[in-house]
Amino acid sequence: MAFVPVTYYPPVMQEQLRNARAAVEGSPYERYLNVDLTVPLEVARGIQDGPLPLSDTISPTVEELNAMLTDPVRRDWGWSVLEGPTLYVQSRIDFPGSTPEMFEWWFWWHTLDPRRYMLWFPHSHVSATPADPKRMADDSLTFAERFYGNRHHVKEWMGPEFLDSIINFTDPAVLGFDMGKFSAAGFAASASGLLELPGVPDVTVGMMIHIVRPVEGGMELVSRYWLGSHPALRRFPGAEKACELFASVGIDAEKMRNTAYELSVHDMTEWNNLARILPGLYAEFGPKPG
Amino acid sequence: MAFVPVTYYPPVMQEQLRNARAAVEGSPYERYLNVDLTVPLEVARGIQDGPLPLSDTISPTVEELNAMLTDPVRRDWGWSVLEGPTLYVQSRIDFPGSTPEMFEWWFWWHTLDPRRYMLWFPHSHVSATPADPKRMADDSLTFAERFYGNRHHVKEWMGPEFLDSIINFTDPAVLGFDMGKFSAAGFAASASGLLELPGVPDVTVGMMIHIVRPVEGGMELVSRYWLGSHPALRRFPGAEKACELFASVGIDAEKMRNTAYELSVHDMTEWNNLARILPGLYAEFGPKPG
Numbered sequence: 289m290a291f292v293p294v295t296y297y298p299p300v301m302q303e304q305l306r307n308a309r310a311a312v313e314g315s316p317y318e319r320y321l322n323v324d325l326t327v328p329l330e331v332a333r334g335i336q337d338g339p340l341p342l343s344d345t346i347s348p349t350v351e352e353l354n355a356m357l358t359d360p361v362r363r364d365w366g367w368s369v370l371e372g373p374t375l376y377v378q379s380r381i382d383f384p385g386s387t388p389e390m391f392e393w394w395f396w397w398h399t400l401d402p403r404r405y406m407l408w409f410p411h412s413h414v415s416a417t418p419a420d421p422k423r424m425a426d427d428s429l430t431f432a433e434r435f436y437g438n439r440h441h442v443k444e445w446m447g448p449e450f451l452d453s454i455i456n457f458t459d460p461a462v463l464g465f466d467m468g469k470f471s472a473a474g475f476a477a478s479a480s481g482l483l484e485l486p487g488v489p490d491v492t493v494g495m496m497i498h499i500v501r502p503v504e505g506g507m508e509l510v511s512r513y514w515l516g517s518h519p520a521l522r523r524f525p526g527a528e529k530a531c532e533l534f535a536s537v538g539i540d541a542e543k544m545r546n547t548a549y550e551l552s553v554h555d556m557t558e559w560n561n562l563a564r565i566l567p568g569l570y571a572e573f574g575p576k577p578g
Numbered sequence: 579m580a581f582v583p584v585t586y587y588p589p590v591m592q593e594q595l596r597n598a599r600a601a602v603e604g605s606p607y608e609r610y611l612n613v614d615l616t617v618p619l620e621v622a623r624g625i626q627d628g629p630l631p632l633s634d635t636i637s638p639t640v641e642e643l644n645a646m647l648t649d650p651v652r653r654d655w656g657w658s659v660l661e662g663p664t665l666y667v668q669s670r671i672d673f674p675g676s677t678p679e680m681f682e683w684w685f686w687w688h689t690l691d692p693r694r695y696m697l698w699f700p701h702s703h704v705s706a707t708p709a710d711p712k713r714m715a716d717d718s719l720t721f722a723e724r725f726y727g728n729r730h731h732v733k734e735w736m737g738p739e740f741l742d743s744i745i746n747f748t749d750p751a752v753l754g755f756d757m758g759k760f761s762a763a764g765f766a767a768s769a770s771g772l773l774e775l776p777g778v779p780d781v782t783v784g785m786m787i788h789i790v791r792p793v794e795g796g797m798e799l800v801s802r803y804w805l806g807s808h809p810a811l812r813r814f815p816g817a818e819k820a821c822e823l824f825a826s827v828g829i830d831a832e833k834m835r836n837t838a839y840e841l842s843v844h845d846m847t848e849w850n851n852l853a854r855i856l857p858g859l860y861a862e863f864g865p866k867p868g
Binding site for chain 1: 584585588614619738
């Protein structure tokens with residue numbers, strides 16, 4: 289797949305890049321800070337062709353979550369607005385030379401220093417802070433023990449808008465995955481969870497799926513995002529209040545359409561960049577054998 | 579110079595592209611509608627590096643207008659916010675195979691059918707309507723006679739925002755150019771003018787310079803934009819009211835910073851696309867010899 293340079297960053301993201309460069313300067317992270325990011329041309333063009341038809345999207349029901357483990361979508365990219373209204377994004381990203389172990393490592397490791405989080409998307413990422421950093425840093429715990437239910441407070445630029453959100457990473461079984469099917473399909477790690485807004489605890493405003501499996505030459509990441517008042521999200525805490533909450537901050541279907549495209553651009557940019565730096569980061573900063 | 583695909587169009591521009599495709603379908607203009615636009619990588623990256631330092635910009639004074647004819651700027655691209663506040667953009671674009679005659683022809687010809695205007699930037703351009711289309715179409719008049727003072731009402735997408743503006747194309751001598759110096763520097767045509775807002779006649783809110791000269795293998799276009807309340811614009815009608823007008827519609831320095839970058843992206847995209855299609859359009863639709 290051909291990769292091409294990103295031709296657009298709004299001024300606030302240009303400024304965040306300068307902040308990130310200053311933050312990592314002289315640190316061991318500096319050489320992993322990519323300034324000239326590239327994205328797959330096929331995906332950049334694909335998401336420029338309007339919203340996906342609803343027949344090419346999936347709902348956050350338990351049934352469709354499990355179907356996604358075995359039934360590939362027609363396209364590895366795309367965005368739309370579903371009932372609710374609910375912002376929807378889908379993607380599949382290749383990670384040559386990476387493994388699910390590296391993926392789990394990245395997800396707790398990057399939360400312990402904002403400079404690490406910046407490496408992931410230097411034009412966007414400001415900070416990702418865990419509710420309990422001590423638990424997150426505890427090497428005696430399993431990934432699930434340190435990570436799930438340890439809410440991340442995430443600050444990042446989503447295009448021209450500043451996004452301040454809470455990600456409650458959650459056991460995939462609790463989200464609705466049949467873990468027998470999950471493993472049978474080869475998936476080996478998950479950094480999926482429920483979304484909340486800061487200061488509004490226990491109101492689920494969305495669900496985000498990031499699951500990985502080994503493929504020839506590396507790993508693939510399959511992602512889905514639903515943000516809004518989809519009826520199928522009502523199985524999660526407080527989700528029945530999401531519609532009112534979105535209305536109170538002026539988020540309507542038109543706003544969701546724009547944000548869905550921005551999130552597609554963001555997803556394409558950040559994950560393809562992480563794919564480039566993860567093997568090197570893990571080799572330098574990951575656990576040493578023996 | 580390496581050209582790369584544009585990786586970002588907000589959903590409203592994606593929709594405008596669909597409108598433009600539908601508008602030209604089956605017409606003789608269809609084959610000139612480029613969908614996959616490309617831009618010079620050096621410029622796309624250059625304008626991602628924040629605003630130009632003020633020492634790299636020029637003011638819309640008579641002195642600096644004339645200095646730009648002979649003193650090249652340090653960079654052929656860039657944006658900033660000057661005193662006023664005043665949005666500022668500069669650019670220089672190569673037009674291989676084009677001539678100043680083609681440039682003048684394009685500027686009256688495209689206003690007689692919105693489909694022609696769409697070809698210029700299919701993701702953005704909606705319509706450009708002259709106040710007096712009959713005068714604009716009159717082949718017995720010179721370019722200056724049909725074009726100057728024949729206000730264009732322009733509707734286009736500038737990133738996610740719809741821009742509805744009036745361009746009062748004006749004799750470059752009236753704008754402040756010394757026409758002896760203009761010709762001596764090789765410049766041979768101008769599509770420059772003053773900017774107004776619809777419904778607010780005779781309040782100058784900006785000045786736009788587009789001047790061309792032959793170079794080896796074609797033509798070069800040198801452009802400058804000032805939009806705002808710069809003191810040097812006060813030599814033009816009603817410009818002293820611009821500051822109040824911008825304040826009344828909520829445009830401040832922060833908004834100007836974003837719009838300056840958007841205008842840089844827009845300028846880079848539309849002119850490089852016109853450069854690609856102008857020789858072919860002129861050969862097919864321009865005046866026939868004899």
